[in-house]
Amino acid sequence: MNKVVLDASALLAFLNQEPGSSVLESLLPQSVMSTVNWAEVVAKLQERGVWTEQSQFDLEELGITIIAFDLKQALITGALRSLTKSAGLSLGDRACLALGIQLNLPVLTTDRIWAQLDLPIQVQVLR
Secondary structure, eight states, X not given: OOOEEEOHHXXXXXXXXXXXXXXXXXXXXXXXXXXXXXXXXXXXXHHTTOOOHHHHHXXXXXXXXXXXXXXXXXXXXXXXXXXXXXXXXXXXXXXXHHHHHHHTOOEEESOGGGGGSOOSSOEEEOO
């Protein structure tokens, strides 16, 4: 059973072995991530020149369930714009939150500002 939705920032913190990432290791097989946030991770790895076919296999081996961004998530993402505009959340940020709302699961991120928002789900800040 899934227990947490991962933001791209949380997975990148884990991959970079940043502070707090050890907490995430045991959660990975029970985690879900939007395809939008998965794309953000791939983009960051490509920017750093570390993306290969092996990288894709390695990421898939982490056991994270990737969920396709669908119409319901798109509607929630759009509706979150007015609630999160003052905090400067991106489309990817809102897509992550939308998946959490849709699945009624807490969201794990490194973005502290998310925890200050009045959201219908729990936000856990990794560090």
